Amino acid sequence: MTSTNSIIENFPIPSAILFLEFTSLGPTLLHQAPLGYLTDEQISRIQNFVFPPLSLFDRTLTLFHENRKYIGHAKCILGEQYKRNQYSFNCLLCFDGNLDVFPYHAVLTKIANEFSIYEIEEAFFSSPYDSDNFQSILNAILHGLRTVGEVNLEITDCNWLFLKVLPTNTDTLLEPIDSKSVPVIQHNIRTITHTELDLTIAEVLSHMDEIRPLSSIAKDSDVSLKEIGIDVSRHLQYYNILQGFVPIFQYTNAYLISPRIPLLLNSTEFQGEMLTYLRRDFDLQLVCINEVIRLFLSLKHAQSLYQLYRLELNEMLLLGQTALLRRIIEFGIFKKIIIPLKEYLYLSPSVSSRLSGLLERKEDFVQVDTLCWSQGGSHRDFVLQILEENEYTTLYV
Template sequence: MIQGIFYARFLPEEGTRVVHQSPPGCIVPEPDIDKPRLFDFETISEYIIPRQAFCNRYVTICEPENKYRILGHPVCIDNEKYKRNEFMFNFCIVIGTEVDKIPYEAVVRRLASTFTEMEIQNQFLSEEGISNSQDRRSIAALIEIIKEDLNNYNECMIPVDDANTINMKLFPVHKHPPPVKSWHVPISKIKFTDIMDDTWDLTMRKVIHHIDGIKDVRRIAHDADVALSLTKIALQHLLYYDSILMLDLFLFGNIYAPTPEINDFIADKDGLQNECANYVYINGPRLPNFYLCRLFTSLCTSRTIKEWLKMHMDQGFPVFNYIDVRRFIQFGVIKGLIYRVHKYAVSSQYIASLVSGQSMPVEGGDVLQKYTDGCHCFDQIITEKNMADSKIMERLRKFPKGDVEIIYR
């Protein structure tokens, strides 16, 4: 959110001066305005209108108390018609230091370029108060409207005169999403059927139709009859706009373990236990939330989901009769209550061949050899080679005795 916006210019007799500001009195005192200023302008004035070497470029400044950041683009127009043959000004936006400044950079640059063009055309800035034209808005009114519109609507379109319009928009900037792997499982965070229409990209529509929280990326590509590379691009686009999230394949041979955040679940912070119960219970009477805590805390790094289920069934608690195990695990991963322990195969012989730069095929194990460098999890092997976990272990046993180790992390 914009805390303030101001227009400053360099006057040969007075130096750097704030000519207009919004809200009134936020940068420098004004008559009949009794309100605290955001910061002491005098301490940073030399950076608002800097030396010519720093003009005509985007600059950011933090005031001494580090509460506010000033974004500007000082402009110097060289022309003999001005005093000292130059006209220097700056339109600055003030935001909190905790606010992402990237979306505002384009706005500051547009302000500088727009007012520079208007000054070159008709001395809009330098002859302010001199021109008698009644057909154009004042600078004070413009910066007030710009601040209000950007804060309220994230965009503004303001006619200045018959020839000029200020047109700007704040675009959110998202972090670049991590790469989409063929063994990932996408889960939608919004209801696409409510927003999707016939104007959407055909590939995107086909891919979205198969996002159900169960199918992995490779399966989605196959069922949607879309190339795997295009499927990944479509899903990465949805990731960029935070419309989906990615989880691991759910297999009963997976291993999960609690994170420190499990304490929040046990303490029922923000109603996590009831939220989990509403998500995972399927049949029969709803059990006390104690059983959910028991299920989460009994997960550990030495126990697969299959072994975990058998343990509870042996103790007289038939888990399948009450909860959807897949949804239970998904809830724990999404909320950060548990984490996945991945399995990797490491071949000392293959790693040695990589170090020496020589490829040493292993008899009977050539299909999996490239996956035995400790960098490829079993999920990747299962997906790319279409092999079950047991089949992978069977082929790894054909490697020389003692060569392959399985690492869990």
């Protein structure tokens, strides 16, 4: 079900909102809007999701069950005033059908955090309260989300609740090149708070080290490659965590300068943005913007930045400072200053048995990165060990 309002057109809209407490009887449904959306029996079938182990509290969890999608964010407040010295609750947003509910993750997280504040400051739920008034609050939240995608609601004399569903601009989403694409993190991964991320996102993020490609991350995190490439990547971009994707063979790929190169030549703001990007890992004294510009402008046909750096411009950096070169390549790709080219080989009819054994099928053109990846070796090793035995022509596309 999607909204017909132009503000949130094509958005999935919630069918219900639920409020539950964990009591001596287990998960107890106290309020729901609309009334009668779920029965106690239906709640019992998802009780392990409503109140998961404490290690999964304060995380946004998603469940698809019996053709309904649920988003939950359980909270636990500690205090001697409570039975068992703690008070646990969960507020669920419910959707009919297996819908993409990603835009509502941040909304539900804020609802859970705000309700926690109300309880801590005013014992809003644990002390006797006006049940009808809270039911009207849930009705107003659901109505606002369903009609205009936002809520401006007075909860108490001192507390207001402001919510807004923010769509993700799919036109600006970065898509991975392929399974060999390497995700690059915007910030130091150790500074990212995982409590605002759902469990799958946090698990995938823990395996992103800016070295491993998507296929390796998918295997280690036990998440499908398709889900990582689309859903997880979009989520990380939404939270400004993911910078983008780069090819796994950065140094040995060939690049072409794009029509955007004048930005780097003439815009001091753009130059400053590049230095800021490099500053996160390196001493700026090692970086000269003029040498970076000269590096890009010196690119020749079928010549990689690594070759250019090693053969012509190694005075730009200290020898062995290839990590800085990697950052320079990343910035060039993200800002479309340089365009990575795929290297293909046109093989002679007399291809050696060693090489033909690596090919899944006989082809005239073979992508070098694919062969390197299948053998787990570097581009340089592949050329030295295999291609020297064969006649071939290189084509860059």
